[in-house]
Structures are given as C-alpha cells and as structure tokens.
Amino acid sequence: MEYMALYLFLTVCLVLLIGFPVAFSLAGTALAFAGIGMLAGHFDASFLHAVPNRLFGIISNTTLMAVPLFIFMGVMLEKSKVAENLLDAMALVMGKTKAGMGIAVTLVGMLLAASTGIVGATVVTMGLLALPTMLKRGYSPQYSAGIIAATGSLGQIIPPSIALVLLGDVLSSSYQQAQLNMGIFSPETISIADLFAGAVIPGIILVVLYILYSVLLAFIKPEQVPSLLDEDIDYIKSRKSVGVFSALVPPLLLIICVLGSILFGLATPTEASGVGAFGASLLALWQKQLTVINLQDVMRQTLKITAMVFMILIGASIFSLVFRGFGGEELIAGFFEQLPGGKVAAVLVVMLVMFLLGFILDFIEITFVVVPIVAPILLMMGVDPVWLGIMIAVNLQTSFLTPPFGFALFYLRGVADKSILTSDIYKGVIPFIVMQLLLLILMSVYPQVVTWLPDMLYK
Template sequence: MSPEFVAVAMFGTLFVVLFMGHPLAFSLGAVAVLFGLLGWGGSPDQIFGIFANKTYGVMEEYVLVAVPLFIFMAQMLDASGVAEKLFHTMHVLWGPVRGGLGIAVILVCTVFAASTGVVGATEVAIGLLAAPNLLKRGYDIPMTAGCICAGGTLGILIPPSIMLVVYGGLTNISVGKLFAAAMLPGLTLSSLYIIYVAVRCGLNPKMGPPLPKEERTQSAKQKLGMVFTSLIPPLFLIFMVLGSIVAGIATTTEAAGLGAIGAMLLALAYRRLTWAAIVDSATATMKITCMVMVLFLGGNAFQSIFMGLGGGDAVSSVLLGLQVSPYVVLFIMMGIVFFLGMFIDWLGILLIVIPVFTPVAQELGFDPLWFGTLICVNLQMAFLTPPFGYSLFYLRGIAPPEMTMGLIYKGVIPFICLQWIGLIACVMYQPLIMYLPTALFGE
C-alpha cells in the first residue's frame, strides 16, 4: 500500500466505523489492527509488539498521574458547592445589568475553569444552577444555552487543564509553560463572550432583561461579604496549584495533588465533605480516568500503525509541498483540526494529529509552544461544534424540556464564531500566547 492510500483509507475507515456508532477508543484500535495486518503481510506479532511497547510508554509517563488528581479535584469542587455560592454572588452583583445573568454565568465558568480543568464538571454544575434561573427571568433560550456551553468549555483551556497536561505528555513540552501560554488566550475568549452578551442584550433587552428592583435587596456590606466568602476560597486554590508550578516549588503532578487536597479542604469548610461525597468523587474519577487511558491506548495504536505505514510522511509531504505562505499551511491544519472536532473527541484528535502536524510546524519554523497552544485553543471548539459537540449533550441532559437540541445548536453558533476570532487573534498577535511563558520562564 502506498503511503497516500494509507492516509486516506485509514481516516476514511475510521469515520465509517464511528458513524456506525462504535466507541472511539475501540474504533481506533480496530482500524489500527486491520491496517497493520494488511500493511505488514498479515503477521500479528509485529503489530502487537508495537502496541505493547506503546502501552508501556503510556504507563511510564509520570506527568499523566496528574490527570486523575485534577479530575478528583474537579469532582470534589463540584461536591463542595463552590459553583453554587459563586453563581449566587455573581447573580446579585450582575443582575441589575442587561444580560447580567449571562455575564455572571461566564464569569463563574471562568473562575470554576481555573479551579477544575474539566468541562463536564463545570458545565453540569453551572447548567443545573443557571438554566432554570435565566429562563425563569425571561432570558432568550439560545442565548442561555450559548452562555452555559461556551462558558463551560473554558475548563479545557484555562489552566489547570487536563488537555494541556495530556498535550505536554505527548510532545514533551513543559506543562508549566503550556499552562502559562494558555492563560491569556483563555481569558481573551472569556472576555469576548462577555462583550458579546453585553452588546447583544444591550441592543435587545428582551434577550437578557435585568433583575427587577424588588430582587435587589442586598446592601453593599452584604455584597462584599458574599464576594469574600464565595470568591476568595477558589482563588486561593487556583493560586496554590498554579503558583506552586510557576514558582518551581512543585511539579505538575505534585501541584495536582495539592489541588486535590485543597478541594477537600474547601468541601470541609463549606460543610459538604461527607463520606458519600468522597466515594462518589473517587468513583467518577476512576471512570473518567479509565476512559481517558483507554482512548490513549486506542489512539497510540492508530498513531503507531499510521506512522509506521508512512501515512504521516505522506500528509507532511503534501502540506510542505504546497507553494504557499507558512500561515496558509497553518490555517489548513487548523481547519482540519476544526473539522475533526465536529466528529471526534479532543483526546482522539490530539493522538491522531500531533505526530503528523508537529513535524510540519517545526519544518515551517513555528515555535512548538505557540503552535501547541493554538491547537488547544482550536480544540475548545470541538466541544461546541455540531453535530457531536460534547458540551451540547452535557447541557441537553440537564436542561429544561423547552431547551431543545435545535435551540442549543442555534445558541452556540455565535460563540463558535467568537472562538475563531480568538484563534485568529492568537495567530496574528503572538505575544497573546508567548508573553507569560517568556515573562515567567525566560526565553
């Protein structure tokens, strides 16, 4: 088989298998076995030997120990009621403004994202609180859906992020530098969402009416107390995790352990630390970690066969052979990642495209840290893009009946456009990504 045929046939077969409804991890592994047998003469020994080596390599990756620790931290924060207290505080502070509750949702998601690193935990926690409140006060259904889904996806980009930990493990880039590089892009996206909601609801108050005066009963002292009790504890947790990494006190894995302990202490402070909460959090952590690891193994199997049969070289030669600007090639790669995000989980995309695109980016002269952060910014869109965006289904699972899937799709489209604006801004103005890593870690 020619490398070009391998590249087309493996991806084509993978999409067919996925559209038949099979799980991504097992689809990746099955396609890898099939093409390994076809490409290497039907001998399974070589194939399974490669798989065993790849599996052992994953198990040896120390930085991946941070994944279950960050997941446990997210689950404990969910159980602690931090999101509930934050949302109530932001509800009071921003309620009098047009679109204020939508802005409050995004602000709470931003703070919660910087505390958890998991999209599902953020979106479900905020969605259960926000969707009924916003709809009861007359907010536009697509606007409500868009705020919750887009705000929830910030958890995969704003550090500490599981995606950044995985990317660092795949590429041997410092996770601390990835955390620093992703901070400003994440906050930029959050700001774009807030500006959009404020402008849209300012022009059309029916989309996000302010709270009536009878609900604005809190004094300035009460508001200050609410901010102190609800905002300071999660900010301290963020400082403890990210600050220990930046200061060089702890590795990413050690900082994740600190975060897990900190989340339990927060739950204790809020009187939510029960044996049932610990068991539920540990069980959810085990399930999610197993899912991530199985995807890792399936993705590594697909990647090893694809690269071994020359598929990666074929794609690289096509991209590098284009007589165009390097930035045109960059946007072609970003477009491919965006397209894959409509159908495949972010982890599957990373495992498939990183071995192919990273050498191309280096050949074109792009900084690996900058390019990797662009990929991660792009992958945030994978949670929103129909038809298979995970955030859409997270919200539909907890939303009131009147929030149909069609209205959720309608609501996220403007936010996908904002994500593209944020991605283009990161390409056009590189300090948006590179300033913090350079300031904190040097050139």
C-alpha cells in the first residue's frame, strides 16, 4: 500500500507537467487515488474526515494573514515607481565607476527584495528598467542578464520574503508533528521571525559575493562592464526623478520598520505586514502614484495572488492527508533509515530532489507539498529547523536560476529584448549559480552562518 503514495506523487508531477492548474491537480489527483484506495480496501476514509479541520486551521491561522498584506505591500511598491527612483539614484552614485550599473542593480535588487519579497516581480521590473540601459552602454549581454536574474531572485531569501512566511508556517507544523511522533508534548514552535533572522546573514553574503564578482570582472574584463558617460548622468538628472536621499530613505525606513519590528520582537509578522502595507500606501501617496486606477490594480493583483496561494494550500492539505493515509511517511522514513550516511545523506537527498523539483514547481507548491512530507522526518533525525528552512530557500533560489527550466530565466526572457539570445541568459547566470552553491556549502559546513543571529536574538 505504501507504493500507492509513490504512485500518487509521480502522478501529480505528471499532471502538473501536462499543464493542469496546481491546486486542482493536487486535490483532484489525491481524491481520485483516495477513491480507488477505498474501493480496493487499502485506504482509511477517516483521513478524509480530517479535511474540514485542516481547512478551518488554514482559515483561522493568524500567521497566514501576513501573506495578503505582504503581497499588497510588494505590489503597491511595484506600482509606485520605487524601483525606478532607486535605480536612478544608485546610477548617479555608482555610474561613473567600472561595473557601477551592475553594482547599482545588485543594491536596488536587494532593496526591492526586502521591500516586495516577490521574485517574479523583481526580475521583471529590473529587466524592464535596467537591462536596456546596460546594453545601450556596452555591458555584455551575458553579465547584464545574469546580474538581473540573480538579484531579482534575492526575494526568495532576503526577509521579509513571502517564501519564508509560507515556509515558516509549514516548518512550524512539521516541527510539532515531529515532536508528537517522538512522544514529546511541547508548546515550542518555529516562528517566522526565527527564519527571517536566519536569512539575514546568508542574504548579505550573497549580495557581497555578487558585488565582488562585478568588481573582479571590472579588473579582468573592463570592456564588459564600462562606466556610464557624462551624458548618461545628465540624462538621468534631467528626468526630474527624486534626489538620491529622497529615493533611498523612504524605502529604507519602511524596511527597517517592518523587518526591525519582527526581528526585535516588537511586532508579530502579521502586525508588521499591516504596517508594511500601510507604509507602502503612504509611500505611493508621497510619490503621487496612489490613484484610484493604481489602487484598483494593486487590490486586484493582491486578490489574484492570495487566492492562488491559498487554493494551492488547500489542495496541498488534501494531498498530504491522502499521502499519509497510504503510508507515504513510513515509506520515506524507511528510505532515509536505510541510506548510508544517516542525517547528512538524508539532507543531501532532500536538497537534490527539491532542486530538481524547482524546475517544474514553484516555491509555493514545493513548500506546501514536499516540505510537509520530508521535514518531520528530518527534524526527528535532529536537523535544526531554522537551518533546514534557510537551506531549502537558498536551494530553491538556485534551482530557479539554473538552465534550462529556471523560473527566473523565464521571467527575464519574457521582458528581455530579442537581441539577447537565450544562450546569453543561460551563460550569464552560471557564475551566480556557482556563488549560491558556495553559499549552500558554507551553510552546510558552518551552520552558525544561519543559526547565530536567531540564537543571539531569541535565546
């Protein structure tokens, strides 16, 4: 009967590859297998009786209330020309140096990641704003595409990230499940603030690596990363954008208020997301972008993204119940126990599987479908939950950049000029994939890179 769980997982992957909507693929396939299992006498219908409780748990989960508010914050900032003003300001500061535009794109991408937390939006925005300018001024297509795709995907890891919010909720449930499986009854959970704190240092390391690569390229191949000309600087000034100080300070204040209040325990993630949504609206009002049309567009996009996330969560909840009903957890646990190498090998296999799944599934599906299956088993083996969460986030970020199926590459290909070949995009991201793999190795060898800040703040 356990192998029915494996067939269920493979069938879901096949259905998704055919192109069916994720949420309905998960729920529909699971219910179909449950029906077949009940007819054959191999599935206990009591697992389906738990579905209403799961749905009520989703509805009453105050942590998940942060999701629509953070999405609203990100979409509002996207519509308020924050990225355009930031890019102009950074270009004025860094443009006269070699690789200055590349460094500016990296810093703006970091700020946008900390402001919006939405990977696709950042890649598309930077691709539309920065890519044409970089190509016009002689930057190589490979470098330009690579730096934009890599910095755009920073929203996966730099808090307050939507991915970390969802991952934190799932890991918290997995941690409680692992403790119950071990006969431990403890109110202790994994908070989203723990994951946010754990992601700070790895996120900074990635940004520093990207900047160092740009500086190194300026010394080795300066013709690929030239400085801006005086006429370019004059043109930026003539566009009547806000000044450097005015462009940088409001987004930084918003990030400090939202992220700082969470890290230092002044507000829960849900409360901070409300502050962020309100602050983004004030910022849009200050930029004179809070029009009725823009507000309607922001609310419509927020509703669409939120509905998608929660429908996937509902479908994933049904899938996980049916998977558990077929004994899928026992099958995976037995597989991990037989692996030579114990905990290290188990983590390595999980990371490899998630990396490959990142080619065909978005982080939302992987978070809701795969993590609840494997996380309780890994946590029972003694893996630190915060470290595991950040490893998963960086791993998925790497898979989103990896040719030929990386999501960030598709986003960039959709907005890039036809003069940029797909092969240019693929070649451009390779150095950044190497840097992210180095970060994964660093976190594996020195877990303190992830755990030091959460331990200092909360223990």
